[in-house]
Amino acid sequence: MQKLNWDDFKVAHTVAKAGSLAKAATILKCNHTTVLRHINRLEDALNVNLFIRHQRGYQLTDAGQIMSETLEDLNTQFIALEDTLQSIQQDFSGKIRITTVTSYSPLLVPAMQQFRKQYPKVRIELLATDEVIPPQSGNIHVSLRAGPEPKEPDLIAKHVISLKMSYFASKEYMSEYGLPQSEGEFNRFHWLMPDSSKHHIPFINQVIKHLKNDSIVYTSNQFSDIQSAVISGMGIGPLSENDAIKYPNLVRLDGCPLLCTENVGALWYTYHKDLKQNAKIRALYEYLVEHTQHLSMV
The missing domain is CATH 1.10.10.10 (Winged helix-like DNA-binding domain superfamily/Winged helix DNA-binding domain)
Known part of the structure; x- marks a missing residue:
């Protein structure tokens, strides 16, 4: 041979x-x-x-x-070996591989910009995807995950920010159609809702079960699409409190308890316990907390 x-x-x-x-x-x-x-x-x-x-x-x-x-x-074993060797060296060089859902990736930019200014030899690789890629797989270093605190074995989870969402409509939509005051009025209005992949979220589920199909005029698998449709005046939909505050033409629906602000969990900075001594991962977490402590998003 x-x-x-x-x-x-x-x-x-x-x-x-x-x-x-x-x-x-x-x-x-x-x-x-x-x-x-x-x-x-x-x-x-x-x-x-x-x-x-x-x-x-x-x-x-x-x-x-x-x-x-x-x-x-x-390949996964080689990536894990690379991570282990870099963790031992403890210098600020090499790369950090991060994954988070698409809706959250813009949140990371200010923190990453400041982190890179402090540590210019570090290269950041960001994967924005709705697919959950656990740090245990060895393919990424850090996963930013939303919802309840992750409890998987061998996983370290650190709180970044609390997450809140409400239902909003534009002032233009409200002027033309008004706003619902109870769930019995929901089907008189146009609703912009996430598709079935997000129906497990309690704040979505408790509303969508009161809606007829023809009342839901727009759906998407991305909250960013829902946000754009609400801002344009197409109808009523769920937005993060942090995103909505940027748009003065939006009105939060407070007339019905089902539509009021709800804490839907938190954003968690998660990584494998074998990386707990990694200086880059510890430092990036501090930058994220510093640049997001005033935020509240979905």
């Missing part, structure tokens, strides 16, 4: 995830021929076909599937 080359495995793993040589070459910043050479060399050394070539791209064989799954686990 020929001597195996670790670079060949890394290239093969990239092709497996990308699905084609061209996409893999773009990710690896090399040309198509170089990627193909790595694949051919690895398959020759193993005497195993890892890919089925066809016009639509590269499809994994059974052997290729095993390779890809194993390399994914190895």
Whole structure:
């Protein structure tokens, strides 16, 4: 058997995830021929076909599937090793990988800007997604999570800010349609609500169960979209207190208890306990608290 080359495995793993040589070459910043050479060399050394070539791209064989799954686990272990070694060094360089939901990512910018001014050798990688990526996975360092305090084993959770939301409408909408004073009047109005992925939130659920389908004129999986629609005067919808205060044309609905302000939890700065001595992670938390202590958002 020929001597195996670790670079060949890394290239093969990239092709497996990308699905084609061209996409893999773009990710690896090399040309198509170089990627193909790595694949051919690895398959020759193993005497195993890892890919089925066809016009639509590269499809994994059974052997290729095993390779890809194993390399994914190895990649996670290498990331964890990198984190551990950097934690021991305790200097302010390298990178911090953070994930949070899309609605919260703008909140982080002022804190990150000041953090980078103080520690210019640190690179921040932010992943804004509605998918929960736990720090235990090893793929990220910090997860900013909203709701009740996370209780997973081996996870450290620190409070950043309390979260509050209310229902709002624009002054223009109120002038034309008025505002509901009880749940019995809800279906006389136009509602802008999150889609079913957010119906588990009590403050959303307690209202939406009183609404008929034709009263809900707009839905989105993002609170930022709901906010824009409310500001435009399309109807009534839930907004964070922090966001709503920026727009003087918005009116908070206080006439019905179901629509009044509610504390819906908090924003939590979470990371794996193995990183509790990491100087960068501790420092970034202090910057976040300092720059968000006056805020209250959903």
